[in-house]
Amino acid sequence: MSTTAPDRPGVGEADPQPEGSARLLSALDPTGAPVTLAAHRSTYPQPLAANGRARSLVDEVDAAGLRGRGGAGFPTAHKLRAALDAPGDPIVVVNGTEGEPASAKDRFLLASSPQLVLDGALLAARAIGATEVRVCVERGAERELVAVHRAIEERRGVEPLPDVQVLATPNHFVAGEESALVHWLDGGDALPTGRLVRPTLRGVAGRPTLVDNVETLAHLAQVNRFGAEWFRRSGTAAEPGTRLCTVTLPDGSRRVVEAGCGSPLAPIATAAGATLDGSGGVLVGGYFGAWITAAEAAGAAFGDDGLHHLGATAGCGVIAPLPPGVCGWCETARALWWMAGESAGQCGPCVNGLGAIADLAGQVAGGSAPANAVPWLQRWGDQVDGRGACRLPDGAVRLLRSALRVFAREVDQHLGLGRCPLGSVGFLPFPDHRSAPWR
Amino acid sequence: MAVIRRLAVDPIRCDGRGLCAELFPERVSLDDWGFPIVDPTPIDAALLRDARRAVQLCPVLALRVETVPVELPVRH
Amino acid sequence: MTVATLAAASPSKALWYLTRGAGVVTLLLLTASLLLGVVTSVGWSWARLPRFVVVALHRNVSLLVLAFVGIHVSTMVLDGFVPIRWIDAVVPFIGAYHPLEMGLGALAFDLLLAVLVTSALRARLSFPTWRLVHWLAYVCWPIAMVHGFLIGTDRREPWMLALDATSLVLVGVAVAWRLRRGTAAAPGAGSPVGGQAAAGPGTRRLTGSPS
Numbered sequence: 001m002s003t004t005a006p007d008r009p010g011v012g013e014a015d016p017q018p019e020g021s022a023r024l025l026s027a028l029d030p031t032g033a034p035v036t037l038a039a040h041r042s043t044y045p046q047p048l049a050a051n052g053r054a055r056s057l058v059d060e061v062d063a064a065g066l067r068g069r070g071g072a073g074f075p076t077a078h079k080l081r082a083a084l085d086a087p088g089d090p091i092v093v094v095n096g097t098e099g100e101p102a103s104a105k106d107r108f109l110l111a112s113s114p115q116l117v118l119d120g121a122l123l124a125a126r127a128i129g130a131t132e133v134r135v136c137v138e139r140g141a142e143r144e145l146v147a148v149h150r151a152i153e154e155r156r157g158v159e160p161l162p163d164v165q166v167l168a169t170p171n172h173f174v175a176g177e178e179s180a181l182v183h184w185l186d187g188g189d190a191l192p193t194g195r196l197v198r199p200t201l202r203g204v205a206g207r208p209t210l211v212d213n214v215e216t217l218a219h220l221a222q223v224n225r226f227g228a229e230w231f232r233r234s235g236t237a238a239e240p241g242t243r244l245c246t247v248t249l250p251d252g253s254r255r256v257v258e259a260g261c262g263s264p265l266a267p268i269a270t271a272a273g274a275t276l277d278g279s280g281g282v283l284v285g286g287y288f289g290a291w292i293t294a295a296e297a298a299g300a301a302f303g304d305d306g307l308h309h310l311g312a313t314a315g316c317g318v319i320a321p322l323p324p325g326v327c328g329w330c331e332t333a334r335a336l337w338w339m340a341g342e343s344a345g346q347c348g349p350c351v352n353g354l355g356a357i358a359d360l361a362g363q364v365a366g367g368s369a370p371a372n373a374v375p376w377l378q379r380w381g382d383q384v385d386g387r388g389a390c391r392l393p394d395g396a397v398r399l400l401r402s403a404l405r406v407f408a409r410e411v412d413q414h415l416g417l418g419r420c421p422l423g424s425v426g427f428l429p430f431p432d433h434r435s436a437p438w439r
Numbered sequence: 440m441a442v443i444r445r446l447a448v449d450p451i452r453c454d455g456r457g458l459c460a461e462l463f464p465e466r467v468s469l470d471d472w473g474f475p476i477v478d479p480t481p482i483d484a485a486l487l488r489d490a491r492r493a494v495q496l497c498p499v500l501a502l503r504v505e506t507v508p509v510e511l512p513v514r515h
Numbered sequence: 516m517t518v519a520t521l522a523a524a525s526p527s528k529a530l531w532y533l534t535r536g537a538g539v540v541t542l543l544l545l546t547a548s549l550l551l552g553v554v555t556s557v558g559w560s561w562a563r564l565p566r567f568v569v570v571a572l573h574r575n576v577s578l579l580v581l582a583f584v585g586i587h588v589s590t591m592v593l594d595g596f597v598p599i600r601w602i603d604a605v606v607p608f609i610g611a612y613h614p615l616e617m618g619l620g621a622l623a624f625d626l627l628l629a630v631l632v633t634s635a636l637r638a639r640l641s642f643p644t645w646r647l648v649h650w651l652a653y654v655c656w657p658i659a660m661v662h663g664f665l666i667g668t669d670r671r672e673p674w675m676l677a678l679d680a681t682s683l684v685l686v687g688v689a690v691a692w693r694l695r696r697g698t699a700a701a702p703g704a705g706s707p708v709g710g711q712a713a714a715g716p717g718t719r720r721l722t723g724s725p726s
Contacts, residue, residue: 194449353471387470387476457566461566496571
């Protein structure tokens with residue numbers, strides 16, 4: 001594989017460039033086992049070797065327009081540059097915590113393609129001058145922790161390796177938030193600190209800290225290998241590349257599929273084995289995202305641009321259509337109750353406000369709410385939005401507002417009947433973290 | 440480079456004492472649980488003293504006056 | 516004590532009366548300051564008395580404590596009737612005259628200074644540090660009370676005993692209240708699990724429409 005060919009640097013004659021939208025999901029082991037280092041290296045040359053490209057990695061990522069795949073969608077090159085420019089010894093944190101219960105893509109990537117993620121992390125580390133990498137995976141994700149650990153050990157003695165450690169983070173929704181992760185790495189609890197300074201400037205131990213989602217780093221490794229122009233062949237101009245989506249099937253199981261950013265939502269769902277027909281509503285982006293109607297989903301493009309007018313974003317790629325017979329309002333009430341319970345408990349508006357919202361939403365679901373419940377929910381949503389140290393209240397309010405829009409009819413039915421017309425069957429996952437430690 | 444000043448609250452430090460709303464109602468109102476909703480409208484010189492007093496008297500030092508640089512509109 | 520008696524008193528006696536008087540006032544103000552401090556931290560409010568007034572009162576009364584303890588100490592040193600040096604006022608237990616009882620006074624004074632200085636420099640300290648030192652006020656008060664009880668000239672007077680007892684009761688109630696209530700509306704482990712919303716101050720009841 002030539003690394004010095006002047007016209008197409010970094011790409012060999014037998015061009016193994018992934019075509020179409022199967023990029024991260026191409027060249028996986030059919031048995032589901034993690035791709036070995038040897039198999040991985042047949043496609044991806046050792047990352048610390050020069051890629052033969054004229055542009056630096058940061059510039060290449062910038063040209064590619066790669067954005068974060070953790071849910072926030074922040075331009076990756078900006079983060080790299082900020083960490084590079086900041087004074088001090090940088091450190092790379094690979095965020096594989098995946099706190100969103102309905103999302104499984106990060107875990108899937110770590111379990112099936114850990115070498116690609118590591119390549120991305122090491123490339124990012126070299127680009128910003130970092131010699132320490134910390135891979136963070138939620139406690140309890142045993143399979144993924146083992147896979148990453150093994151992937152690192154495969155490299156030891158065989159390839160140059162900076163100080164790479166795998167760490168198991170506490171099981172909480174907000175533990176994967178940037179400032180919470182930094183605080184935990186510093187020896188504290190995994191609670192958001194509401195710090196005014198970005199981690200890329202001052203993070204772990206006051207050093208420039210690059211926190212990137214595992215999928216983002218996997219794309220970064222591919223951008224390094226195949227170039228920015230290749231990356232832009234999929235997706236849209238504003239949202240280039242592909243993204244992994246977690247689709248929830250009617251039986252509650254989840255499938256990870258890959259699609260170009262901004263491609264139509266309906267085919268993504270059906271490719272995974274789900275259907276929008278007869279669905280009462282579709283959750284997009286996660287509990288941190290929003291509801292849209294099945295009809296809207298059928299016509300929508302799955303991207304931030306395509307979903308903006310519906311009050312939603314692609315978030316972390318969750319697509320969860322409710323099967324027929326599942327009540328969207330009751331699921332919302334459960335989600336709000338769960339999110340309120342996941343509060344770090346540090347900010348009054350969150351603890352009190354989300355608590356009150358969850359309480360009242362639950363009363364509506366159970367049919368015992370007063371007739372003016374909706375104005376109260378809206379009032380409290382307005383009061384809570386944006387007033388915490390992290391974005392948890394914002395996410396909950398977005399979910400609430402979208403539910404009040406999409407399930408307006410269901411809400412009226414609950415209030416009128418005094419109970420759920422569909423019998424309040426549960427569907428979405430709500431893991432119980434209440435007794436989990438924060439440290 | 441011009442600057443604007445505005446009041447900001449640290450939501451983690453704040454525990455809803457409510458002195459700020461008493462001292463500086465021009466920019467602080469309380470939500471249904473007694474926690475301050477801070478209006479980010481810039482503070483002019485006339486209000487700055489009241490803002491600073493609210494900052495000083497907060498029992499948990501949760502308030503601050505932030506200085507934000509702002510671009511003046513260019514005249515052609 | 517009538518004005519005539521005062522006029523007839525020699526200058527050193529006048530200083531001695533000042534010492535005693537200032538000492539009593541210091542104790543009363545210290546008690547008042549502690550009570551105001553507890554009201555501040557518990558976050559209790561009264562419609563007629565805005566919270567910022569309570570906080571401002573707490574601060575001003577504390578400064579008055581400093582003023583009166585200053586009078587108490589300086590008149591005693593200047594009086595010269597008992598062998599007390601300036602240094603005995605800040606370094607406890609090294610004096611020649613009743614070192615233990617006087618030393619307690621010096622100790623209380625040191626603690627008071629620590630509290631006042633850290634409060635003046637609040638903005639420069641971390642909040643937990645400031646608060647830890649501020650809690651020394653709860654140590655300062657009993658030491659000051661014991662100092663007065665052991666060596667105050669008027670300690671056996673019925674009015675003094677009544678003041679002592681009242682102060683003790685008030686501070687006892689306040690501290691018990693403080694321990695029970697914790698700090699004002701602190702959001703903490705009150706996670707709204709099980710549908711029970713964490714009730715903060717002023718939680719609206721669900722009747723009527725939002726204003």
